[in-house]
Amino acid sequence: MNSLNRKKIDCFSCENELCLIKTCGSGSIALLEEKKTQLVLDKGQAIFQEDAPVFGLFFIQKGKVKVVSSNLDGKKQIVRLANKQHLLGHVGTGYETYPIGAFALENTRVCFFDSDLMVEAFKQNFDLSFCVMMFYSKELRKSEIRTKYLAQMTVREKIVFSLIYVVDTFGICSSSNTLEASLSRSEIASIAGTNSDQVSRTITALKSDGLISTDGNKIVILNLDGMNAIIARYVHESI
Amino acid sequence: MNSLNRKKIDCFSCENELCLIKTCGSGSIALLEEKKTQLVLDKGQAIFQEDAPVFGLFFIQKGKVKVVSSNLDGKKQIVRLANKQHLLGHVGTGYETYPIGAFALENTRVCFFDSDLMVEAFKQNFDLSFCVMMFYSKELRKSEIRTKYLAQMTVREKIVFSLIYVVDTFGICSSSNTLEASLSRSEIASIAGTNSDQVSRTITALKSDGLISTDGNKIVILNLDGMNAIIARYVHESI
């Protein structure tokens, strides 16, 4: 079922060179390595649930993740997409909780370090502290821009933006131009803040405009410039 | 015009005990103090503009600030409200820019420290690094929750949420229950992601429901529990 070996991968033999833990000195890595826990998840499985607050950080070793928040009716909103450069969770004091969950979009491996461990690592490794700070700072700016987009764009624009966001985060296959991530219509809808009906309609329209095509349930990007043109009036600079 | 004395206030005599700079040791503060620049702004003035990227951090010594982003048509979105516990701007590498501006909502004093200075301070003061990291982390979560709200709420709910957000950030007068911040209809609209017409209509409706009243251009909160009930189905825990 899962193509990933379930045996724990240690930090020294880990191939993910973008993992921020790699900014630590080898002494710190040895300590972190010893105390970390590792999860291997199938597509769709939860890394953590909305009603169970986590105090610690998950680093994505491999895979793709959606970060979601839902209201009490169960309607879901994808608030962030994350790849192996990203981290999940927050170093908490234990007093605050936030209704946010994270789910694997494909077979995924994550490493978890609890808050106490991270605080110790931050104290000993300025580079790690600084990189994690920069990560949050950058994600905050991206989230603020996304806030504006959701507030101002039409549904068509929001869906186009969502597709571009998926391309930016997960990339496209260089040969076939298909999206690397396989997302359902309702998942795209919950990025864009609409429903799956509108996503279907819009995708049909974008196909007849020659901007995209579909291959099974994969989406093929035919004209990224044309898609960017649709949302150009919202975009000042590259994100 | 401006009630604030324009003479520079140094960090040692500054009364804002919530300023994160206060987490530094006195040696670092002396250095930061010497190199910081300070701005005193009237209501409406820009701290920094959207098209002029800043590389450094602004700490709000006193006052209230809105952080805005607009599209190329000029339509504005308020993406964050900030008080004297907050900070503005980002420590940048110089390669990325984000179209975000900040404006004083009342007479305001801010202190600016450039990126190089902040990096030095971060290196020498773990507590500062950690507090700033926590600030970004917390704001990111709040922004993600706000993303969900804007995507899913009706206009009425978004406006009620925006008023509650203003109360949470800036507070209300304990005697009269009026909002501490004086915001125009169109400013409320650009928090909620709608237009000033809808804000007028909704405020009229909320008044006839007995939830709020108005005193001149000040908004009086009569029934905060009733307002929270309107958005209850979106809210899991306190933010």
Next chain:
DNA sequence: CGCGTCCTTGAACCGCGTCAAGCCAGGTGG
């Protein structure tokens, strides 16, 4: 083969954005 899930598409309703007119308060100048 039958069932469930997801996707697609049409039709209908309605929330909300837009436009326009009127009102009020404050500022300015004759």
Next chain:
DNA sequence: CCACCTGGCTTGACGCGGTTCAAGGACGCG
């Protein structure tokens, strides 16, 4: 002191975009 202007607030009317509901199709799976 009044006339005028300006900008923000309010409210009604209208039309469109988008959500919702429902039906049918495609596909995978037991």
